[in-house]
Structure formats: structure tokens, C-alpha cells
Amino acid sequence: MHTVAVLALDQVIPFDLATPIEVFSRTRLPDGRPGYQVRVCAERDEIDAGAFALRAPWGLEGLRGADTVIVPGVADPTAPVSPAVCDALRSAAADGTRIASICAGTFPLAATGLLDGLRVTTHWIAAELLAATHPGIEVDPDVLYVDNGQFLTSAGAAAGLDLCLHMIRRDYGSAVAADAARLSVMPLEREGGQAQFIVYDHAPTPQGSELDVLLAWLRENLARDLTLADIAERAGTSTRTLIRRFRDQTGTTPLQWLHRARIRQAQHLLETTGHSVERIGSQVGFGSPTTFRDRFKRTTGVSPQSYRRTFS
DSSP: OOOEEEEEEBBBHHHEEEEEEEEHHHHOTTTTTTTTEEEESSSSSSSEOSEEEOOBBOOOOGGGOOSSSOOBHHHHHSSOOOHHHHHHHHHHHHHTTTEEEEEGGGGHHHTTTTTTTSSOOOOGGGGHHHHHOOOEEOOOTTSEEEEEEEEEEOTTTTTHHHHHHHHHHHHHHHHHHHHHHHHHOOOOOOOOGGGGGGGGOOOOTTTTTTHHHHHHHHHHHSSOOOOOHHHHHTTTTTTHHHHHHHHHHHHSSSHHHHHHHHHHHHHHHHHOOOOOHHHHHHTTTTTSSSHHHHHHHHHHHOOHHHHHHOOO
């Protein structure tokens, strides 16, 4: 039987901890036998899980001999990881154990150095922090999970379910995974990635920025066919100066900022109105429905219709 060791670190997020325990514990093979044995392991006798304290039946020795180790997310991803935990994870990796992280569990796993040089993901809200904290890894904030073979990482919350179902399919095939998905009331594969859940708000600008008035004007004129020259003329400056100011104060270019603002407004309209996709594309300034659909899918990972089905 395949053994899964779930590592409960201090400040573990209960949802991330419970996800692999429930999914793997309830997985059944076609003949009715359980597919997995689940161990909950911890470094100390008692672990802080936020709303409650946790006593795990296994210590770090429970990671030895496991076929898979899961590292759930923690409330403070920047918290230091003890040498004992790092050594236990490295030893498991050296033995060929599959190691997966859920949500911010990518941070303690990355602290071991095992993810260096790999493409990984985490909750979109923590992606920039992960990239800054561990520059040796490539962070992809737009996907639900990344499978590197021995090492797997998932985005936040429900994406942990996606990752667990993916591993069940790897271990036992699609039929067993589909049955586990039905028990979890989840599709075996979700369309798109976590980009669809990101709120594409306007890039932040310092309070009192000289761009405040211009940005307000852009928000009011999203439907217009604006060029870089149009925006520079409104700002009373050259296009070169305008680009420099935007990069300094928003971290992006004027047209990229405008596209992001249009997509955010389109998301709002898809969520709150019954307007057709064609009408919404026109309302937010895209010249054709095809252009709107292409831009929306590149930005969010799903089509406007799929986004509406999910969020309306």
C-alpha cells in the first residue's frame, strides 16, 4: 500500500493539512481496498494549528519509508524552518520519496534547497514573496499545480485538491482518481489555472503620485481606442517621458496598465451583468470580440464564458 506522510509544521493551515488526509484516506481501489495509508507527522509533541493545537501520532521519523510526503501551507511562510525538518525532507528526497507542497507549503520546502532550479507555484498572493525569498527557483503564479516528477507544488486552498487528485491518477490511473474526485465533489480536471482567481486590479501607485489624475482619466475612458500618443498628449508629455514615469510609479507600461484595467472591468461586468461577451468586450475597449477573448484568456487562463460560469 502507498504510504503518504503529511508533515504538520507549526502554524500549519488546517485546510491545507486536512485536504491530503481526507482525499488520500478515502481513496479506494476497484476491489474496495484502500489505496493509501496516511501518517500525520510533526517535529514536536504539540503543533500550533491556529484555532486549535494538534498532536500528531508520528514524529519526523514517520517521513522515512513513506512513498509520498506532503508539506501543507503555514500561516507565516517566512518563518524559519528548523534544521531537523530540513534534514528530514532532504533525507526523504535522497531516498527517492515523492514530495509535494500545498499552498504556502512551497516556502518551507524551498528552504531545503530541493526546489532550486525548478519551476514551482504557490498561492498567487504569495508568488512575488516566494520569488524574492528564493531567487533560485522559477515561480509560476498562473497554474493550479506544477509536477516536476519527484517534486510537486500547488497553488492555494482548493488547488491542493487538484494536486492530490493528480497524484492519485499518477499512482492508480484515471478510474480511481475519478472516483476520488466524485467523493470530493470536484472535477478531475478544472479548466484554466489560478490566474482566473487573481484580482487584476490597477497597479499600485504612491499616494499623491503625479499619475493620479491621468489614471483616473484612463479608468473613465477604457472604451476608447487609446494609443500611447493619445495618453501622452493627455498627460502633456512625450511618450518617452510617459513610459519612464509609468515604469517608475506603477512598474509597468501605459498600455499594459490599460490592458489590465480593461480586463479587470471585464471581470466585474461578467460577474455582475448579463451582457453578452461581445458587448462587454466593446464596453471595455477591445476592437473585436476575437481580440477580447484572446486577451482575456491570455490574462486569466480561461475564456470569458468560463469565467462567467465560475464567478457570476
